[in-house]
Amino acid sequence: MKISVAEALIKALEFEGVEVMFGHPGGAILPAYDPLYDSPIRHILARHEQGAGHMAEGYAQATGRVGVAMATSGPGATNLVTSLANAYMDSTPMVAITGQVPTHAIGNDAFQEAHTWGITMPATKHNYLVTDAGDIPDVIHEAFHLASTGRPGPVLVDLPKNILNTEIEWREPTGKVDLPGYKPNTKGHPLQVKSAVELILAAERPVLYTGGGVIAAGASAELMKLAEMANVPVTTTLMARGAFPDTHPLSLGMPGMHGTYAAITAMQKSDLLIAIGARFDDRVTGDPDSFAPNAKVIHVDIDPAEIGKVRTPDVPIVGDARTVLLQLISKLERTLDGAEISAHSDWLETIEGWKRDKAVGYDQDPAGPIKPQYVVEEMYRITGGDAIVVAGVGQHQMWASQLWKYSKPRTWINSGGLGTMGYAIPAAIGAKLGMPDRLVYAIDGDGCFQMTMQELVTASTEGIPIKIAVLNNNNLGMVRQWQRLFYNERFSATDLTDHTPDYVKLAEALGCVGMRAEQPSEVGPVIEKSLTVNDRPVVVEFKVDPDEMVFPMVPAGGSNDNVALSLEDLQ
């Protein structure tokens, strides 16, 4: 049966099990949109390609499946780039399909031509420019294979318009991939596992330093087992929130620049860091030379290039987080052979003291203004924590991470590595489509909200009932915080101006329900009310204190020995 490459593309996507994709049509990708009209794949029409990309990411982060985004050539493709870079940083499985000008026009500065393949090369795990029409079923299969295996990431397939229109003989993808250089190692080397177990048994002050790799590998149960078995406290990075329950006695919470004192300090004083699927990011380590100076390091990662990139480990283990955790557990069991393992009582007691004495609180004056932290805590209380929380980037993101108690993986979705403002709304749309039965509540800032708010139209017209809490401090809060701390309170270009826009009217204009809380007493009731609307998206504006700052804080590049718990500590 002869079909066009465009039809073959859609069939190949169906073959991969794609149920929903996100995109925006245009000239060069038009041929692919025609067969999509008849396909069971649901297409969500985003209002901007960046939104389509983040929706695909949110879908992938919520489900663990590959998110798919589609855009046209030139500006369509360049608008996708931010989401590709974001997915690459956060190891999110994603396949992007872009149209391209016809092969004979490539290089001629044709209308809507951009060198997509070259532009996206450093922002993708791999990319393709398809010039041979017959390749399409296998290229799509390869793209999904690459996106979802090893260290997951975005893969882009660029399709010239004349290729899309070429007739080919349809054949199902063979399921085989021809990638002689791509063989991710999933099982840890037994000798390294043995050395790791020796270090774990010898450690007096061990800490599990867990990253997004634990969630990608679905290794939460194994992490819990190892932590409990060896009595090791656990830190969960911004990308790992939910990988280990915050309510667990061994939980230290988030490490890093705005982490808990207990997490930061336990790592600093540790004699053994067991890093699993984490990458010693600068936001975690602070000054890397003074980071955890006395700790030996076991570093488990599926990406060999992460091992030794920042910190040379004592025991490197290349492998999948879940597989290696199972190996560690089994080796530990056999080595112990029924013997007792150290309870690390002194160490855990010291940590308990930090958790108790160095926790950062806030004071909510009943007369107002509303503290942003109070909003997050009220949301947590009223929902019982049973929600998928999605955040953008900035102060609101840190409060949403710090004050919500995450207990399950894939319930916290945010832009970690790239720090992409505006991530929350589109990512929440993607998450809700992937998990339609779950409450998806975005916690956003007013700066972030204004970057991607047009996607609320997507949510309302497509009937995707997400909820968005806008912590409106009328400022680019995190930038303002830095200006206050490091730029003499010269608030250059961070004032977003009071009452502009009117978020309630704006929400309603975009087909959502708009609500507002201006006083602390209104916070709880408005959250309750937002939960009663389930046929439309809801935007709830909370007018919060613009002077509130995120603490604890380790200033960028500083040593993690100096954790500021309040403004006074920095002055």
Added chain:
Amino acid sequence: MKLHVLSVLVEDKPGVLARVSSMFARRGFNIHSLAVGPSAEPGNSLMTVVVNADEIEQVVKQLRKLINTIKITELDPAESVEREVMLVRVSADPTQRSEILDAAGVFKAKAVDVGATSVTFEITGTPSKVNDFLELMRPYGLMDVVKSGWIALSRDPKNRNLRAIS
């Protein structure tokens, strides 16, 4: 900084050279020289990449991470053959020509073009020998210099796989 010689087997696909050079640029790694051509296995290319770096491990790992990279071997100069080709046009008026040709003879450099005021030599050898010849010619006046970049192979054919570092 030290020069490391990497022999990199890659799939012969469009743009693979761009992937390699883009990765070097993005990660701030310093390429001293890069030469590429078809390898013995059809469908693959063999690159010789000379990297100027204190630590080669991260360079190798990032290179290995490229999907089209099949194998990387770091070559030990003592156990490998390294060669470079250079064409150099030297200013040579008739009074100096025989002196220049004599000097070139010592290096087994071949005169491939002789003009009224210049001689062009082709020399093949280890990169250090090629450099020595260049320095010898410099006082006469270098008009043009072009080098192929290093190419290298391990001396021991059995080492091809054993010495692969990833």
